[in-house]
Amino acid sequence: MTSTASKLSSVNLPVPPATMLRLIRLEKARREKAAELERVAQxxxxxxxxxxxxxGFIKEFWSVLEPKRELKFGWALRAMCRHLEAVTEGRIQFLLMTVPPGMMKSLLMVFWTAWEWGACGRPDMQVLATSYSQPNVLRDNLKLRRLVESEKFQFLWPLKLRDDQNAKGKFENTGNGFSEARPFSSMTGGRGDRVKVDDPHSTETAESDAERQTTIRIFREGISDRLNDVTTSAIVIIMQRLHTQDVAGVALDLDIGFVHLSLPMEFEVERVSPNGRRTGGPCRTYVNGDLFFEDPRTQDGELLFPERFPRDEVERLKKSKGSYAWAGQYQQRPAPRDGGMFKREWFSDRFVDEAQRGTVWVRHWDLAASTRNTSARTAGVKMGKQPDGSFVIGHIAKTRSEGHAVRQLIQMTAEIDGTGVRISLPQDPGQAGKVQAQDYIKQLAGFTVSAQPESGDKVTRAEPFASQCEGGNVYIVRGSWNEDYIDELCLFPGSSIKDQVDASSGAFGRLLEARAAVNVTLPRERPKLNLSRQTQNWMG
Known part of the structure; x- marks a missing residue:
């Protein structure tokens, strides 16, 4: 075929450089498409x-929808695909997948419908797709149409779309199937063989009781009525957790037959739900009573999708999201902001610019055993008892490092606090714990240091401090660490991160004690260092 550029040149018409460049690019794209179709034919x-x-379908057709972006595939996506295949096979009728953002949720549902229509030979599948966001669900419906209409798909599975019903909100194929996109708030009316629910809640409104209850009402009263056949048609919900009583939470509480695939970003050997129920080990799903899937991770903190979310990126997300959002959206175990042992409202008017003059201070350290448990941190909470009998949180230092870096942090924090702040350390049981405590005491020569064993479990130790918080007797000095601290308190004990709560419980207990189990004050005075702002930021 003679190209447009060649035709213009043959009659000696002047072609502007920009036009020529555009024509060359078009010709290149045409040849690439022709070569691709030839490859497909062969x-x-x-x-x-x-x-x-x-x-296999996703890998083969990825470039049709994402020509500029590399496909990264791991065991987590493979598990999601396997569960959708089980829906197609009729082995699962109600499927709930709770996964973190960025796990290709929406695209996966697009590919699934195209795969059923084409590779599975089920063009008669009638699909009702919904999301909290009308623009998003329309966007995905357009992607599905673009995929099905691609020359590659049509060559392999000729499937024409009907001219009389081919809008972005709903299009039909000649095999009697269709895909209709609706916002979740408008689910009355249509029916389908597949009801696909992709993130029914908005992150901005999930905490609003009114908004969330409206969504739950639609789910309970409307979604189940959208099935063509109540015995064979399927409902698939894929979402991130945003609240204990979001659609996923209600679906599980109702126990109406959903197979639940839960994939937290970081593996947790032990998970504690907001109601205090402990679960251990990996997520497992069962189909007809048989084990269908088991999360392959075994080590605390193992990542879900390191191919796309490596450790550095995960740590950045943790910092930007905060403990509450991380627990729900990424770990799939939400807790209410005002729930648990501590309630956010207790602290709403308890922030101060500085502590009262004459406050007696102690900084208690909760030491992480090992950074192999990536949910564990070393945290030091500086707490004071004020002259009026109230308590105040003055500062928190924390790190995920271990070994020498932890010792350096404790030393530098002591220098900044000064000798007027007593240092409290936990002493692990056994000879090794005693040796560690003695090493810290020796290192902190010139400061008042105490080290003693912890007694009772974490919840029991936190109860006296929580009582004072509830009574309005605990204040917090304003600082950049405030939000993370309050988040952790309000997630306790449901969160796997408890270091700041443990350190607060220890500091509170030390302030109430008449004397520490081990109290060593060495005679020389250590000068207070004038540390750089960069060093102080690193500590906090």
């Missing part, structure tokens, strides 16, 4: 064989 049967699985 390899059609092998491609169809690779598309026998949803994973």
């Amino acid at each position: 390899d059609a049967e092998a491609i169809r064989a690779r598309c026998a699985t949803l994973e």
